[in-house]
Amino acid sequence: MAKSMDPRALFQEEAEELLQxxxxxxxxxxxxxxNTEHLNSAFRALHTIKGSATMFALNALVGxxxxxxxxxxxxxxxxxxxxxxLVDQSLAARDIxxxxxRTGEIPADVADQAEAVMVSLEGAVTAVPAxxxxxxxxxxDVTDEADRAGVExxxxxxxxxxxxxxINGTNPLSLIRELQDLGSTLVVGYSREIPPLEELQPDHCYxxxxxLLTTDASRREVEDVFIFVDGESVVTIDEVHGGExxxxxxxLVDRGLLSQSDLEEYxxxxxxxxxxxxxxxxxxxxxxxxxxxxxxxxxxxDSDDATxxxxxxxxxxxxxxxxxxxxxxxxxxINLTAQRLEDRELVNQVExxxxxxxxxxxxxxxMHMVPVETLFAPFRRLTxxxxxxxxxxxxxxxxxxxxxxxxxVVDQLRDPxxxxxxxxxxHGLESPDARLAAGKPREGxxxxxxxxxxxxxxxxxxxxxxxxxxxxxxAKAVEQxxxxxxxxxxxxxxxxLVFQPGFSTAKSATQVSGRGxxxxxxxxxxERLNGAVTLSSEAGVGTTVQLRIPLTLAIVExxxxxxxxxxxxxxxAYIRECVDGTAARRHSSGGFFDYRGSVVPLLDLAQxxxxxxxxxxxxxxxxxxxxxxxGLVVSTILGNHQSVVKNMGALLQHVEGVSGAVFxxxxxxxxxxxxxxxxxxxxxxxxxxx
Amino acid sequence: MNILIVDDSxxxxxxxxxxxxxxxxxxxxxxxxxxxxxxxxxxxxxxVTDFNMPQMGGVDLIKAIxxxxxxxxxxxxxxxxxxxxxxxALGRDAGATAWITKPFSKESLLxxxxxxxxxxxx
Numbered sequence: 106m107a108k109s110m111d112p113r114a115l116f117q118e119e120a121e122e123l124l125q126x127x128x129x130x131x132x133x134x135x136x137x138x139x140n141t142e143h144l145n146s147a148f149r150a151l152h153t154i155k156g157s158a159t160m161f162a163l164n165a166l167v168g169x170x171x172x173x174x175x176x177x178x179x180x181x182x183x184x185x186x187x188x189x190x191l192v193d194q195s196l197a198a199r200d201i202x203x204x205x206x207r208t209g210e211i212p213a214d215v216a217d218q219a220e221a222v223m224v225s226l227e228g229a230v231t232a233v234p235a236x237x238x239x240x241x242x243x244x245x246d247v248t249d250e251a252d253r254a255g256v257e258x259x260x261x262x263x264x265x266x267x268x269x270x271x272i273n274g275t276n277p278l279s280l281i282r283e284l285q286d287l288g289s290t291l292v293v294g295y296s297r298e299i300p301p302l303e304e305l306q307p308d309h310c311y312x313x314x315x316x317l318l319t320t321d322a323s324r325r326e327v328e329d330v331f332i333f334v335d336g337e338s339v340v341t342i343d344e345v346h347g348g349e350x351x352x353x354x355x356x357l358v359d360r361g362l363l364s365q366s367d368l369e370e371y372x373x374x375x376x377x378x379x380x381x382x383x384x385x386x387x388x389x390x391x392x393x394x395x396x397x398x399x400x401x402x403x404x405x406x407d408s409d410d411a412t413x414x415x416x417x418x419x420x421x422x423x424x425x426x427x428x429x430x431x432x433x434x435x436x437x438x439i440n441l442t443a444q445r446l447e448d449r450e451l452v453n454q455v456e457x458x459x460x461x462x463x464x465x466x467x468x469x470x471x472m473h474m475v476p477v478e479t480l481f482a483p484f485r486r487l488t489x490x491x492x493x494x495x496x497x498x499x500x501x502x503x504x505x506x507x508x509x510x511x512x513x514v515v516d517q518l519r520d521p522x523x524x525x526x527x528x529x530x531x532h533g534l535e536s537p538d539a540r541l542a543a544g545k546p547r548e549g550x551x552x553x554x555x556x557x558x559x560x561x562x563x564x565x566x567x568x569x570x571x572x573x574x575x576x577x578x579x580a581k582a583v584e585q586x587x588x589x590x591x592x593x594x595x596x597x598x599x600x601x602l603v604f605q606p607g608f609s610t611a612k613s614a615t616q617v618s619g620r621g622x623x624x625x626x627x628x629x630x631x632e633r634l635n636g637a638v639t640l641s642s643e644a645g646v647g648t649t650v651q652l653r654i655p656l657t658l659a660i661v662e663x664x665x666x667x668x669x670x671x672x673x674x675x676x677x678a679y680i681r682e683c684v685d686g687t688a689a690r691r692h693s694s695g696g697f698f699d700y701r702g703s704v705v706p707l708l709d710l711a712q713x714x715x716x717x718x719x720x721x722x723x724x725x726x727x728x729x730x731x732x733x734x735x736g737l738v739v740s741t742i743l744g745n746h747q748s749v750v751k752n753m754g755a756l757l758q759h760v761e762g763v764s765g766a767v768f769x770x771x772x773x774x775x776x777x778x779x780x781x782x783x784x785x786x787x788x789x790x791x792x793x794x795x
Numbered sequence: 796m797n798i799l800i801v802d803d804s805x806x807x808x809x810x811x812x813x814x815x816x817x818x819x820x821x822x823x824x825x826x827x828x829x830x831x832x833x834x835x836x837x838x839x840x841x842x843v844t845d846f847n848m849p850q851m852g853g854v855d856l857i858k859a860i861x862x863x864x865x866x867x868x869x870x871x872x873x874x875x876x877x878x879x880x881x882x883x884a885l886g887r888d889a890g891a892t893a894w895i896t897k898p899f900s901k902e903s904l905l906x907x908x909x910x911x912x913x914x915x916x917x
Contacts, residue, residue: 156847308867
């Protein structure tokens with residue numbers, strides 16, 4: 106056969122061949138009516154013609170072939186027997202298919218005959234299945250406008266993948282991710298079915314999930330996510346109505362996990378229902394946990410309506426947060442005691458306490474969070490005033506104003522942010538005439554953005570002004586005696602000079618931008634929040650100032666390490682990874698090591714804090730300050746620790762590389778490693794040692 | 796991606812080949828289930844198979860791949876003519892990852908292949 110590239114032409118040839126096959130099979134059936142081989146072959150030929158014809162939208166051909174095929178389906182199922190008459194009619198129908206193939210539609214003069222042939226064939230097979238019209242787009246045709254209201258609501262999706270889910274090539278995680286694309290989710294996993302390791306079959310799926318999805322997507326869109334799950338998997342989607350507090354028992358009954366009568370029976374006990382049900386084995390602990398999550402989510406959604414709220418003095422809230430912080434610390438101590446006493450009952454109770462303390466912590470921190478909007482909003486007005494005063498035209502854009510941040514942090518960010526914005530308008534953005542001359546629109550663009558990145562909040566101030574001139578900064582710094590005239594500085598280091606005390610490049614001191622009181626104050630204020638500020642700029646294009654701020658000041662989750670016998674805590678927000686020191690490839694100079702394909706500077710904390718020197722096989726904690734990685738060498742890594750961070754006090758607050766202190770479970774103190782500061786020191790040191 | 800197309804209709808194979816290779820995929824043809832099984836190996840990222848074929852049909856091919864030793868969790872896309880629930884159930888129970896109903900558009904074929912290949916578990 107000629108290997109034509111055009112599928113339509115190929116189809117023509119192929120269909121002719123198939124009709125030939127059909128004819129031979131029909132003739133074969135005439136000689137041997139019981140021959141299933143011929144029967145199957147005829148059916149397949151019709152089926153293939155129909156299938157391919159649908160792809161070329163040959164609707165008349167598809168329709169006729171479909172009816173013809175149904176006749177053979179019936180024959181194959183034994184609903185009728187092949188007779189001589191049936192073969193005759195089939196051959197006639199085949200000829201009509203040939204016509205259809207060549208002309209695309211049934212010529213008017215044979216239309217009646219074509220219909221008559223098919224009707225008689227359909228009559229010959231007594232129980233032709235109720236002809237399902239080829240429902241080619243069953244899914245697409247359905248539009249359920251009512252369901253597509255675009256109204257946000259809460260859906261409860263119970264997904265119980267069958268054990269063979271992995272073997273079918275499906276990854277439940279990707280389905281959950283697809284749901285996450287549709288809205289916000291709360292996912293509760295069921296892991297109870299996972300057998301002990303020796304019985305575990307790696308390609309079996311033992312997991313199940315409940316997903317609470319808040320979405321405005323239609324039910325169909327949600328169902329479509331699961332369109333490919335296999336038949337043994339169970340997916341149920343129910344709408345959950347908020348608006349009222351629902352008891353645990355009601356949720357479980359609603360989910361079909363518990364009958365109403367059982368519920369009433371168990372409610373008779375004065376013990377928490379969840380506990381009773383789990384202890385009696387009526388409902389699994391996972392199910393109770395999942396139902397409780399739903400209860401809480403709904404409570405939260407309802408409270409978000411903000412119809413009922415009460416004002417609380419910030420001071421009281423602060424007290425609560427710090428009190429909870431103390432709980433967290435004490436909790437850690439009790440944990441240790443319980444483990445030492447090896448009292449199983451006590452350990453269990455302590456674990457429950459730990460869960461409650463964690464919830465209390467989250468709740469109190471939640472109460473303390475305010476949207477960045479409160480920080481950004483005053484700048485709408487301020488920008489206008491500054492612009493007028495300085496003869497600038499500025500359009501201000503605020504992004505991510507819903508990002509939440511600790512209220513105390515927000516309060517302390519006001520001044521630094523004001524400095525930065527002033528600088529941008531005064532030194533960054535050019536006058537309208539200068540902008541026009543530079544081929545830019547008259548109006549300068551100023552963008553304030555906030556977004557979460559792990560346990561940090563990024564706040565950026567971006568302008569499309571003149572950018573910062575390296576040479577001007579350099580000259581100024583030399584003039585001020587900050588650097589020697591021949592100092593070799595990277596661009597980044599040059600820009601960093603802006604943050605040095607006493608530095609100002611403004612040609613004339615203006616009323617608004619102050620006299621060199623600016624970026625150094627900004628940096629100091631931000632560092633007091635354990636944050637960092639960096640600047641990037643491109644001449645003629647604009648300047649971006651980025652603030653990296655921890656979400657909260659109150660309680661820090663960190664990695665506890667020993668350095669030469671002393672305890673240090675490294676904020677988890679900065680940690681990328683811990684690297685086994687024996688496996689790390691260190692450079693012979695000792696100042697660097699290979700990390701995931703790049704060279705990363707090493708900072709030996711023991712040496713830095715002057716305790717001595719680390720061993721060559723000590724573990725490395727890789728931390729990220731902005732885009733930069735540093736490997737901190739510690740003696741041992743102990744584990745996670747949550748704690749209230751205390752200030753160092755006036756006497757010690759200028760100690761470099763330490764940002765605060767915490768109390769450990771046994772009452773001894775540990776110092777917080779100031780990652781941002783250490784990174785700057787590390788990059789300087791290593792450049793010198795080159 | 797490396798994709799194995801199993802279909803007894805040369806025009807279907809050609810059409811799918813044009814769509815898939817146009818999207819930058821490598822394509823191997825097989826004329827029915829047994830040919831497909833013979834050509835199947837660990838290099839394929841996705842298998843696209845017809846339901847009805849002489850020698851060995853789609854369901855048997857899927858069963859053979861799923862119970863085999865090599866690349867048994869490969870995503871398999873089944874082509875069906877009608878969206879008959881029964882046939883889908885047959886394919887699904889054999890271990891098809893997804894199905895698509897003829898006639899399908901170029902976009903829906905590519906989107907489906909993209910969807911199932913992203914969902915590979917291992």
